[in-house]
C-alpha cells in the first residue's frame with residue numbers, strides 16, 4: 001500500500017523526535033569483482049575473510065506535528081517497536097553479508113547500510129502513522145568515531 005505524507009508534515013510546527021537503539025553485527029568489506037590483494041589494499045583489515053564485528057548505534061529521527069490529543073508526534077514505544085521489528089531483529093547478532101535480506105549483494109559499508117535501512121523504515125513509519133509522521137534522518141555509528149547520516153535524498 002502506498003501512503004503519502006499528509007500536508008501537515010510540511011507545516012511549520014514540525015517537531016523532530018529521535019530514538020536510539022543498539023545492535024551487534026559481523027561483516028566484511030569485500031568487492032567480489034576485485035582480487036583478494038586489491039580488496040586487502042583498499043579495505044585493509046575490514047576485508048578479513050573470517051569477518052569482524054561492530055557494536056552499532058542507530059539514531060532514528062522522525063518529524064511531524066504533535067497530535068493535539070496525545071501531545072505526541074509519535075509514541076516513542078511505537079517507534080521502537082517498528083525499528084526493532086523491521087531492522088534490529090533482522091541484523092542483531094547476524095552477519096550483514098550473509099544473513100540480512102535487505103543487504104543481499106550489497107557492500108556492507110556504513111553508508112550503504114544506513115541507506116538500505118532507510119528504504120525499509122521510511123514506508124513503515126508513514127504507514128504506522130497514517131501519513132502523519134515522516135522519517136527524517138538515520139544516523140548510524142559503526143564505531144564510536146565513525147558514523148553515517150542519511151536524510152533520504
Ligand SMILES: Nc1nc2c(c(=O)[nH]1)N=C([C@H](O)[C@H](O)COP(=O)(O)OP(=O)(O)OP(=O)(O)O)CN2
Pocket residue numbers: 029046054108109110111142143145146
Ligand atoms: N566510508 C567508509 N569507510 C570505512 C568504513 C565504512 O563503512 N565506510 N568502514 C571501515 C571499517 O569497517 C571500520 O569499522 C571503521 O574504520 P575506522 O573508522 O578506521 O575504525 P577505527 O576503530 O580504527 O577508528 P579510530 O580512528 O581508531 O577511532 C573502514 N572505513
